[in-house]
Amino acid sequence: MRAGDSSSDGGAAVEIHELIKRYGRTTAVNGLTMTCRRGQVTAILGPNGAGKTSTIEICEGYRKLDGGTVRVLGLDPADPALKPRLGVMPQAGGVPPAARAGEWLRVISRFYAHPLDPAALLDLLGLTEHARTPYRRLSGGQQQRLSLAAAVVGRPELVFLDEPTAGLDPQARHACWDVVTGLRDAGVSVVLTTHHMDEAEKLSDHVVVIDHGRVVAEGSPAQLTGAERQLRFRARPGLNLDELLGALPPGSAAKESPAGHYIIEGQVGPQLLATVTAWCATEGVTTEDLSIERRTLEDVFLELTGRELR
Numbered sequence: 001m002r003a004g005d006s007s008s009d010g011g012a013a014v015e016i017h018e019l020i021k022r023y024g025r026t027t028a029v030n031g032l033t034m035t036c037r038r039g040q041v042t043a044i045l046g047p048n049g050a051g052k053t054s055t056i057e058i059c060e061g062y063r064k065l066d067g068g069t070v071r072v073l074g075l076d077p078a079d080p081a082l083k084p085r086l087g088v089m090p091q092a093g094g095v096p097p098a099a100r101a102g103e104w105l106r107v108i109s110r111f112y113a114h115p116l117d118p119a120a121l122l123d124l125l126g127l128t129e130h131a132r133t134p135y136r137r138l139s140g141g142q143q144q145r146l147s148l149a150a151a152v153v154g155r156p157e158l159v160f161l162d163e164p165t166a167g168l169d170p171q172a173r174h175a176c177w178d179v180v181t182g183l184r185d186a187g188v189s190v191v192l193t194t195h196h197m198d199e200a201e202k203l204s205d206h207v208v209v210i211d212h213g214r215v216v217a218e219g220s221p222a223q224l225t226g227a228e229r230q231l232r233f234r235a236r237p238g239l240n241l242d243e244l245l246g247a248l249p250p251g252s253a254a255k256e257s258p259a260g261h262y263i264i265e266g267q268v269g270p271q272l273l274a275t276v277t278a279w280c281a282t283e284g285v286t287t288e289d290l291s292i293e294r295r296t297l298e299d300v301f302l303e304l305t306g307r308e309l310r
């Protein structure tokens with residue numbers, strides 16, 4: 001067991017209890033309690049301004065808390081002993097503008113006892129041909145990938161990734177996912193924030209949804225989306241849902257969200273499908289993409305956090 005670990009952490013990579021962070025009169029984090037387990041990928045989701053970056057930067061030791069407790073690998077986030085055990089990818093920057101990609105990665109790797117091969121990592125993230133390019137001349141997506149590489153090249157025990165795939169093209173997103181999956185397979189604990197629900201669903205063992213600086217739900221993606229199924233279809237906007245509900249078994253629910261996209265919940269099965277199809281036919285409504293699906297993480301997220309823009 002390493003110095004700083006204690007039996008009280010019970011396998012926690014990060015333990016946050018009743019965390020408070022204020023900026024003047026704004027309370028950004030408001031009594032947030034959550035645990036990220038060792039060896040797992042934990043995704044922190046939340047609308048803009050929910051307090052994700054504040055929380056993660058307190059864990060990284062970059063910001064001071066105003067209340068509560070945070071333990072990272074059993075230590076205070078300000079403890080210098082954490083530095084070689086952590087990998088951090090901030091939301092923006094983190095690399096000097098003049099640093100050349102390959103050189104920077106080699107420099108960072110020398111701070112660690114058992115780093116990954118910087119050249120192999122550059123290759124994995126499609127940066128080999130930009131190895132001699134200064135950071136400021138890389139495209140936004142290439143800069144992101146270099147920041148990710150710099151966060152993981154030291155083969156740390158715990159990695160914080162703040163919106164690692166924001167602004168990346170699909171190829172780069174997949175390369176980033178491969179890196180995260182590789183870290184997890186190697187037993188590294190990963191804490192990431194993202195606005196991509198599909199990413200959270202694919203990558204994470206544990207999802208924590210926060211809003212207004214507090215946890216509003218958490219669990220595995222499967223626990224959060226549940227076993228319930230929905231009937232979905234597209235049709236012209238503005239169907240009379242009260243009339244449709246009148247034709248459906250009691251306990252059914254129907255909503256249009258967004259316009260022209262309909263979701264029916266309840267005892268979803270062949271009988272409900274037949275009833276909806278018959279009602280649409282009677283009303284002269286043409287349906288498209290009629291399907292029975294499980295709720296997505298995005299459905300759950302919007303239910304939990306609402307639809308207002310932040």
Ligand SMILES: Nc1ncnc2c1ncn2[C@@H]1O[C@H](COP(=O)(O)OP(=O)(O)OP(=O)(O)O)[C@@H](O)[C@H]1O
Pocket residue numbers: 023026027028046047048049050051052053054055
């Ligand atoms: N340095 C700061 N000074 C003042 N207010 C701040 C500061 N940093 C964050 N805030 C405020 O704290 C709240 C939480 O911000 P934070 O960046 O933690 O949210 P977030 O969930 O990461 O948002 P996003 O998804 O937009 O990145 C917001 O209202 C934000 O405006």
